[in-house]
Amino acid sequence: MCDWLRERIRRGRFVPGQRLVEADIISETGASRVRVREAFQRLEGEGLVEIEEFRGASVKRFTPGEIRQIYRARMALEGLAAAEFAGADAPDLKKQLKEIQDEMDEWEENGGHDRFAMLNNSWHQLILDGAGNEYVKQFISYLTVPIYRLLFSTFYTKERIRLANADHRKITSAILEGRVDDAERAMRQHISDGLNALSELDSQFH
Known part of the structure; x- marks a missing residue:
């Protein structure tokens, strides 16, 4: 799941600031909600994703x-x-x-x-x-x-x-x-x- 998300960020499929909608990703990949959320958390640790309360995960914007x-x-x-x-x-x-x-x-x-x-x-x-x-x-x-x-x-x-x-x-x-x-x-x-x-x-x- 992490590799799938990284590759789409790499290729510009997901752009900086874009929300990562759990339901869309689950629909596209067939992954469970737990796996998707774990991937978000791991990518947040790598500095690629931001997770905000009430907004969810989004691709990090780099200054x-x-x-x-x-x-x-x-x-x-x-x-x-x-x-x-x-x-x-x-x-x-x-x-x-x-x-x-x-x-x-x-x-x-x-x-x-x-x-x-x-x-x-x-x-x-x-x-x-x-x-x-x-x-x-x-x-x-x-x-x-x-x-x-x-x-x-x-x-x-x-x-x-x-x-x-x-x-x-x-x-x-x-x-x-x-x-x-x-x-x-x-x-x-x-x-x-x-x-x-x-x-x-x-x-x-x-």
Whole structure:
């Protein structure tokens, strides 16, 4: 139940501030009321859901300050993951990373925003897998779900894809060549660049 709700928050099916109606979720999933309420409570503990008396559960709204804190935490954790992957003996995973990078290069040229977004998610996930640190993966999963709702086509403009993929190439090269410090530094800069781009996008709608 928790995974089902997380995925819909991730994909924007449930948007910030939206009430999570127990009856609708029960009807859609067949889950019991007890399971749904337990899922709400668990996601409240993860910071994804707010539960208010008389109003029930709703998707948490994140302030710009909270988004900045999330990105700063991602800088540290994903920087560490990139460094650990660069230093790891994981030839099969590194081969997969190269393949994803090659495909992202193709879609950068073709302008496929949705496909690039999917590849971007796979690329980040593979770096976490390659690091082999389950705690980092778990912490990152909590940090990334709240911002996935923002990563739609309005974020993945042609220019943003070009800049992001330039970062990707630097990070991928550093990991494949075993340059641990360069991989960490480049990943931290990549996450910082993403925060700056997100801040610019947010300012256009406020």
